[in-house]
Amino acid sequence: MTTATSSSPSAPTASIAVCLKWTAARDDAGADPDDDRFAGVSAADRAALEVALRLGERWGVPVTALAAGPAGAERTLRDAIAAGADRAVRLDMDADADSRDVAFELAQATAPTGGPCADLVLCGDYSLDRGSGSVPAFIAHHRSAAQALGLVSVDTDGPAADGVVRAVRRLDGGRRELLEVPVPGVLSVEGSVASLRRAPLRRALASRTAPIEVIRTPPAHHRGAPAIVTPYRPRARVMAAPAGDDVLARLRRLTDAGAAPARGETVELAPADAARRIVEALRDWGYLADHDR
């Protein structure tokens, strides 16, 4: 059994937050951003909500549902209240805000200081649009909390006093990893973990007018987020198919797999001459096009 690490001591859980990624499914140009008809959340997010509600009931702690997005996202939050969430918070952001910005704001909103506090944060492990599952990892980073992502089951029958959540994570090759995740922590779950309960009629009716807290977030460029720097990638080149009948041999020749690098050479030059030599070599090898001169 593996124990995920945490920098905080174990303590009885005081509250649970569930983050729901609202996605406007219709991509029509000029569509009303507040039109919620074709929008929704992923099965994984619904599973996260159900797990949060079960843990909340088991531990006797309140559950807060959060969504980052325009006003259209509020129907998702109302659905969460209908299903049993105690509070709903909308972070007023663009629907296509960068995952890191969304995670930063969610971390702020669920941090012990400066917003609705949450000791345990639950997310789905993919959203309906990009589905990279990166937001929960970023939240855990910002909060210096334990993280366990892509869970295939969560034990919702354990007592709160343990200060841990037992869960199972998928590993390669059909293996499973049994985790004890300390609280505070961030969990993301797959859609198969739980199916969301049907909201009772009266709660569903009351949720239509339930208050939703809205947190205005500053535009991303005010947060001093660094510009994205990507590693250098050589341009793609057209290469003739190697001759021969053996497929493996042809692939090896094409990818230089197993072959010693033939282009290496060591020279000792003054910095300016060295730079000139490197550019020449890159051009000879085809990494620089003519217009890069």
Place this chain on the structure above:
Amino acid sequence: MADVDVDVVVVGAGPAGACAAIELARAGRSVVVLERGPFPGSKNMYGGVVYPRILDELIPRWWEEAPIQRWVTRRSTMVLTPTQALTVDFRSQAWGAPPYNGATAYRPDFDHWLAGHAEAAGAQLLCSTTVVGLLRDPGGRVVGVRTDRPDGDLRAGLVIACDGVNSFVAKEAGLYGPVDAANYTLGVKETLALPKEVIDERFGVRGREGVDIEILGGTGGVNGGGFVYTNLDTLAVGAVLKLPKLAAQGTRPEEIIAGLKAHPAIAPLVEGAELKEYSAHLIPEAGLAMMPKLAGDGLLVAGDAAAMCLAAGIWLEGVNFAMASGMYAGRAAIEALSRNDVSTEGLAGYERRLSETFVLRDHRKLRRAPHLVLSDRVQHLYPELITSVVERMFRVDNPNPKPGLRRIVESERRRLGIRRRDLARDGLDGLRSFG
């Protein structure tokens, strides 16, 4: 009525339900609209023409905000045989300006918009909620609905069933007689995408002008009719097919649409279009003959749920009847609730309003029309009679001289084995219905 959760429950957030809710909410009544789809119009397959003039009474200048596709300024009635087509084509530019006449619309947009007015007036709309039964008091009066949600009973002073064709609520309440499949047709439709400019060019329209083509024949021998409607950048092409005949013939409805699209008169209109959607839905076609009782103790029925659909050949209307009947149901409900009498008698104001207006007057006037239009002679013999007569009229058969029209009609009638007596009777029926 102290033990109710809400004054009125409206079942279904289509045009009937939305208009009933608008009236009730504006009168200060608490009203919950239950919709089984995730949003109003979500499960709709409509591809026809909406005639929204009745909305003048609810939403002044509705045309400035209603999400319509095109205003119908061209109406064509087409008679098809496998190799012939006769079209009567009418165009009016007046129908392309306020207050307009008919419009094509996507119902997920239209119903969503109309239900938005009900919500704005104060009605509570709850989607993804299916009514599975009625609550009754010991005397049998309807006192609410049971939904598919946990703790899903909702007690109400009055229930208005606007749950569409094949209304389970009206049936459960015993308002319908025995169900006869012959009273229903199956509407099947393809939504075909084409660039707006191509549609404009092929159908001879500009801007928001649209075309409505109703077709007699071309339905592969199954009694019914075809249609082509223009949306902004799609066409709705399909057929309305009489159920028993369709079942007996064993033809797949999509094959009938394929046949219609391959007809020489239709093929150039739909060529190169991309299929976006195929859908099918029942239509309460028989008009007055199949209409249920419109009120029971604690219950009103409106729209398709009450079979308020006019399928009279040259007039094909439904949404306007739904909106009007919903509106009148709302008004009758307000009246009955304020008198604290929601018995069948207390709700009589509903049927009185329908009888005084086009809703029942049109149905009564055209009560023979659905049967006549779907009859075998009108469906299979008269199209050929008409097209053959016209073909011979316009064929220059020199050196033979032109035959007289009467002689052509008489010889074609005899060739097709149509008895004079039947022709006269159908003519009289037509005059009685449409005259």
